Amino acid sequence: MKPRQQRLLAVGLAAAGLLIATALTLKAFQKNMMFYIEIADVVAGNVPDDRNFRVGGLVLEGSVEKTPGTLETRFTLTDLANELPVSYTGVLPDLFREGQGIIAHGRLDAQGRFVADTVLAKHDENYMPPEVAESLKQHAAAKSAARDAAAVQE
């Protein structure tokens, strides 16, 4: 083959490969991407019902209970303003504990309980998942603003 044809062949193959790969992967991408959803939205029911999503927050102090005889753990996830009951069956990560920031993957059941199939706690005691940190900051700011407003009214 002459160089011109060679280049054409190379470009053609690359383009065809990329096209097929892009088409297939974009389709798969839509199916597989997981949204992070604020607890407030989850509680309000604004969640995708056909697929898993992620929620994050603090494990509420005193909320962790094991179901005897099984590996099920139930706890409450909070963003300091809203609370979401969560159930998870399996081995929890080492750093899962009350007061810790965690992220869970799963979906809502009919009773509004979040059934997690994965629970992630980062391997650093002071670590806060960025999504959780952001939503906590917003709620804390909202609370203090409300307090200030109340103080002004008094």
Added chain:
Amino acid sequence: MIPEIGHFALVLALSLALCQGVLPLVGAHRNNAALMAVARPAANGQFVFVLIAFASLAASFLQSDFSVLYVANNSQLALPAIYKFSAVWGAHEGSLLLWALILCGWTAAVARFSRDLPEAFSSRVIAVLGLLSCGFLLFMLLTSNPFERIFPAPADGVDLNPLLQDPGLAYHPPVLYTGYVGFAVAFAFAVAAMLSGNLDRAWARWTRPWTIWAWCFLSVGIALGSWWSYYELGWGGWWFWDPVENASFMPWLVGTALIHSLAVTEKRGLFKSWTLLLAIAAFSLSLLGTFLVRSGVLVSVHAFATDPARGLFILMFLGVVIGGALTLYTLRAHTLDSDAGFKPLSRELFLLLNNVLLVVAAALILMGTLAPLAVEATGGGKISVGPSWYEFAFAIPMLPLLFLIGIGMHTAWRHQPQRGLWRQVKWPAAIALVAGVAVPVLVYGGSGLLVIVGSIAAFWIISASLVYPIRSWRRAPGTPGITRAAAGMAIAHFGVGLFVLGVTVVSAFGVEDDLRLAPGEPVEVAGYRFEMQGLANVEGPNYRAVEAEVEIRKGGEYVATVRPQERTYLVQQNPMTEAGIDAGWNRDLFVALGQPLGDGTWSVRLQYKPLIRFIWFGAVIMAIGGAVAASDRRYRLYAEARQGQAAAAEEPA
């Protein structure tokens, strides 16, 4: 005192790096021998000073000098000495120092082994490496000084992250970085070729061994990281498509494409501008990986130290390096074209396909890694991309590639007659079909489209790569045997086959189960019976642990006893799971403790992982193949020939 020496040595290294980066470039441009002669001594001097800095930091760690902030943050009196040493690169500042040291090491090696190259060319290569080193040393001195002091010094340090207290930390980062940074040499060769406007087959021959060595280190480094996360993170997976893993995998894919494309450039003088582009891309992806890991823009288990200022610096550095190289490329690449051609059925075609598929795979992974950033930036919400997408997307370019490997290996350069090709591959094809179906069905008792396809691909590559070695072994006495380059290729592809077999079998037949394990109540997973024999408290040097004794039996016969631990590190009060693993060549049995459920009962994660060792073993064999190919005689012969020529030229006529 010692930390100040280290700090001072870094500043001196930066000054030398500046000289090394600027003077030889000017010298090569003006053909000034004196300026070009600066390159080698400057490179050696820089290496010595960075080594002094590194030794100072190591000394501060070994003496537990907690007046150094970095030491106080990453060490502790009771930390075992080996971890005090490996803690040098346990966090951000020190790992940059290791990076700089390795870059200087590669540069010194180039200075040492490039004496037979034209002076102007080797000066340019060393100068480009010097400029890269400037960037890293500046980065360290401006944003991440490992020698920063803290007054008053704390009485004890806050300990090394427990995850990193493992021999894995001692060997995984240095090997991985050696690979990562090694692509800087290929990059420097590419930039030097573009600066001189002269890219011939000799250029490819000089670049090839360096690139292959870097690729070998990167392969082993990635495999070590995968093995480490398997036994240390307690999850029992071997690859998570985590952004940081992707950051090391993308340069590997592009680097693999590069070593194949270099073969075409050396043998046939083709694909020149494409090879340059790959050399630029491989190193740019290494830098991008550093940016992703160090800036904290992506959430990842590895991103333990993050800081926006650092991210900004690396982003700017990335812009200068990639922008500069690509500008040079647009100016010069069109002057490098060649006129040779090739027939449709030839080795060139298969190497072209190899390159296209590998680059598509790297592009897909890049897309998955950056998609969360892009979606969030455009207001689409916070998303994450799961492993199942990566597995699917990666398989699209890889499956055809696996089948093409076996044919490509047996195709001649320029033109391959069809009938000869069939004679070469009919036996491997037959073996692949039989073994590929028989192994999953007879050994593991299962089938399925993906399993059969994966297993046929694995046996196809394994048997196809054995054709040359077998023929060489059975050759008539007196005829030449297989060359090192061909042997290296066969070994590396054999490793690919083992790897594919391991991945296929462990994905299809591996079993993972979270269960309750109570004393006297054995549970069964994948035909193995796990029984809790007892629990004991164990004291480590800087941790307390609960250790379980779990006996494993199969069909009543004793197999092994494993002792998984749940550790609590005393300083940081972090719990850590230490898995109990019974490793065999054909399967691993894996027990990790979860939480205590009362009465000596624990939640445990039990796993059966058939052929998982083939994954890491295959990667190591690939690297061995690379090493065999890179030590081929012709690279040395060429050097000797040139020296001979030079000696002949010096003799008076």
